[in-house]
Amino acid sequence: MTPVEPVLVNSPIIVNREIAPEQFLLSLRLPSSFPTPAPGQFVMLKASDCETPLLPRPFSVYAFNRKRNHSVMEIIYRIAGQGTRRLSSLPSGLTLRVMGPQGQGFTISPDRKNMILIAGGIGLAPLSFLAEKRDSALFHRITFYAGAKTASALVGLQRLEEFCSDLKISTDDGSRGFPGTVNKLFRRDIARYKPEDTAVYACGPAPMLKELAEILLKRGIFCQVSTEERMACGLGACLGCALPTRGRDGCIAYKRVCKEGPVFNIDEIAWK
Amino acid sequence: MAERTGKPNMAVDLGPLRLKNPLMTASGTFGYGMEYAGFVDLSRLGALIVKGLSLEPRAGNPPPRIMETTGGMLNAIGLENVGVKAFIAEKLPPLRAIDVPVIANIFGETVEEYQRTAELLGRAQGISALELNISCPNVKKGGLAFGADPDLAAEVTAKVRAVSSLPLIVKLTPNVTDIAEIAQNVEAAGADILSLINTITGMSVDLERRAPHLKNITGGLSGPAIKPVALRMVWQVLKRVSIPVIGIGGIATAKDALEFLVVGARAVEVGTANFVNPSATMEILAGMEDYLISHHIPAICDLIGTLKE
Numbered sequence: 304m305t306p307v308e309p310v311l312v313n314s315p316i317i318v319n320r321e322i323a324p325e326q327f328l329l330s331l332r333l334p335s336s337f338p339t340p341a342p343g344q345f346v347m348l349k350a351s352d353c354e355t356p357l358l359p360r361p362f363s364v365y366a367f368n369r370k371r372n373h374s375v376m377e378i379i380y381r382i383a384g385q386g387t388r389r390l391s392s393l394p395s396g397l398t399l400r401v402m403g404p405q406g407q408g409f410t411i412s413p414d415r416k417n418m419i420l421i422a423g424g425i426g427l428a429p430l431s432f433l434a435e436k437r438d439s440a441l442f443h444r445i446t447f448y449a450g451a452k453t454a455s456a457l458v459g460l461q462r463l464e465e466f467c468s469d470l471k472i473s474t475d476d477g478s479r480g481f482p483g484t485v486n487k488l489f490r491r492d493i494a495r496y497k498p499e500d501t502a503v504y505a506c507g508p509a510p511m512l513k514e515l516a517e518i519l520l521k522r523g524i525f526c527q528v529s530t531e532e533r534m535a536c537g538l539g540a541c542l543g544c545a546l547p548t549r550g551r552d553g554c555i556a557y558k559r560v561c562k563e564g565p566v567f568n569i570d571e572i573a574w575k
Numbered sequence: 576m577a578e579r580t581g582k583p584n585m586a587v588d589l590g591p592l593r594l595k596n597p598l599m600t601a602s603g604t605f606g607y608g609m610e611y612a613g614f615v616d617l618s619r620l621g622a623l624i625v626k627g628l629s630l631e632p633r634a635g636n637p638p639p640r641i642m643e644t645t646g647g648m649l650n651a652i653g654l655e656n657v658g659v660k661a662f663i664a665e666k667l668p669p670l671r672a673i674d675v676p677v678i679a680n681i682f683g684e685t686v687e688e689y690q691r692t693a694e695l696l697g698r699a700q701g702i703s704a705l706e707l708n709i710s711c712p713n714v715k716k717g718g719l720a721f722g723a724d725p726d727l728a729a730e731v732t733a734k735v736r737a738v739s740s741l742p743l744i745v746k747l748t749p750n751v752t753d754i755a756e757i758a759q760n761v762e763a764a765g766a767d768i769l770s771l772i773n774t775i776t777g778m779s780v781d782l783e784r785r786a787p788h789l790k791n792i793t794g795g796l797s798g799p800a801i802k803p804v805a806l807r808m809v810w811q812v813l814k815r816v817s818i819p820v821i822g823i824g825g826i827a828t829a830k831d832a833l834e835f836l837v838v839g840a841r842a843v844e845v846g847t848a849n850f851v852n853p854s855a856t857m858e859i860l861a862g863m864e865d866y867l868i869s870h871h872i873p874a875i876c877d878l879i880g881t882l883k884e
Contacts, residue, residue, distance in 0.1 A: 359851065536849065
């Protein structure tokens with residue numbers, strides 16, 4: 304992947320609507336000069352004229368499409384705190400400051416024909432983008448595991464059906480699909496996937512990713528995860544978004560989620 | 576309408592330094608400089624102050640390291656940095672190609688570490704001044720001990736002064752009873768310039784978890800919330816010292832920067848605003864020039880220390 308330098312642009316909101324309880328789809332009109340994000344990359348968003356919240360917030364890219372004289376970027380977010388609550392109240396037409404695309408995206412292996420995508424909640428967003436943008440010439444078989452707390456919290460499934468060979472759904476409360484966590488559903492199938500032929504990509508809450516690391520630990524399956532940490536600048540300067548990783552010497556080394564991440568190899572992370 | 580006679584003169588003298596304008600970047604908020612090259616014309620900055628450097632690299636604190644609070648943010652980065660040698664070898668060379676004074680912020684856990692770090696930077700080409708962090712409140716055994724004690728503050732200043740001929744800025748902590756007393760001691764010990772304030776120690780609690788938001792429990796508060804405290808301290812210190820002062824604390828707009836100059840600061844450092852908007856320094860600088868033009872003030876110096884009390 305060729306790294307592109309992030310840019311700073313003002314971009315009007317096209318749509319900002321609730322698609323499930325406390326979950327929103329935001330689409331932004333970007334100038335054509337905005338570089339095409341790679342799946343797994345993120346952008347920093349801030350309502351330019353408001354003082355609260357102070358800091359911009361990072362969001363994974365859900366979709367990005369070039370039009371004749373502009374581009375449209377989509378984000379899925381859920382209300383998680385002050386910043387996203389404020390974002391959810393912003394109307395169409397209002398301008399956001401967008402910085403990005405930023406960070407390291409997912410690495411696609413041409414030889415691993417089984418792509419397993421595991422999403423917890425709106426962790427689905429970057430993985431859906433990955434499924435959409437895969438190189439069709441590589442003939443990957445994509446199995447998508449989408450998990451949520453309950454059926455009404457599941458979003459983006461219709462679009463996924465277009466991109467995936469197989470879409471498997473789980474809900475914690477059993478209201479749709481497999482009853483239980485998405486990891487449990489994946490674990491049920493894991494024996495089918497040959498390690499040398501398989502690549503797993505996951506995004507979701509930290510405890511889910513930690514459990515996935517344990518599931519994959521001894522199987523030797525390539526796995527990348529998209530991580531999350533509070534950040535201030537989103538461009539590698541504040542060192543706020545430190546993620547503990549294991550260095551080659553076995554010692555803890557902090558890496559920046561915004562620059563070296565947000566996507567990391569799962570075996571690189573020092574899970575708490 | 577008065578005629579516009581071109582751009583105002585933005586140059587300021589700051590002790591031994593002459594800057595093309597009074598706008599600098601605050602240490603710890605601007606990386607090693609090049610992180611912002613895509614968003615800021617670095618050559619338009621009055622000076623660029625890099626992330627605090629120690630003799631050896633430091634890994635920093637476990638996360639979470641930052642938390643937004645009302646009008647500001649707390650940080651407990653833990654002085655993570657690449658170490659002075661890697662800075663000189665890897666981070667400084669690209670900065671030499673840019674026409675901007677580079678100021679190295681340094682800290683240590685002992686006086687000797689401060690001295691060794693200062694010596695190494697003194698031999699490196701392309702450093703215009705040192706800024707001594709005697710105030711970082713984040714690391715146990717760290718800067719706080721020096722900056723909070725008038726004698727220790729004077730000692731570390733004098734010892735660095737003795738081994739370095741670079742212009743010496745000493746950055747003061749607000750977490751003291753009488754900042755002006757520390758300022759006087761540091762001046763007497765040989766500082767050329769003072770910069771203030773560093774972050775104010777604070778804390779934030781997650782009610783649902785009944786736990787601190789930061790792993791380190793406490794952190795340094797920065798951002799617009801601290802500006803009134805910073806203005807007050809700059810004002811207090813200027814009554815007791817005769818060396819120039821750089822104002823720092825919550826500067827997010829041209830108006831904020833100009834207020835510090837009116838109080839008497841000869842330059843300002845922009846910090847947290849760089850996180851809010853990576854082009855903040857350029858917008859603030861343009862706003863300062865616009866203010867002078869619209870108020871028919873020919874030179875920024877004409878504004879410095881004009882507070883009517």
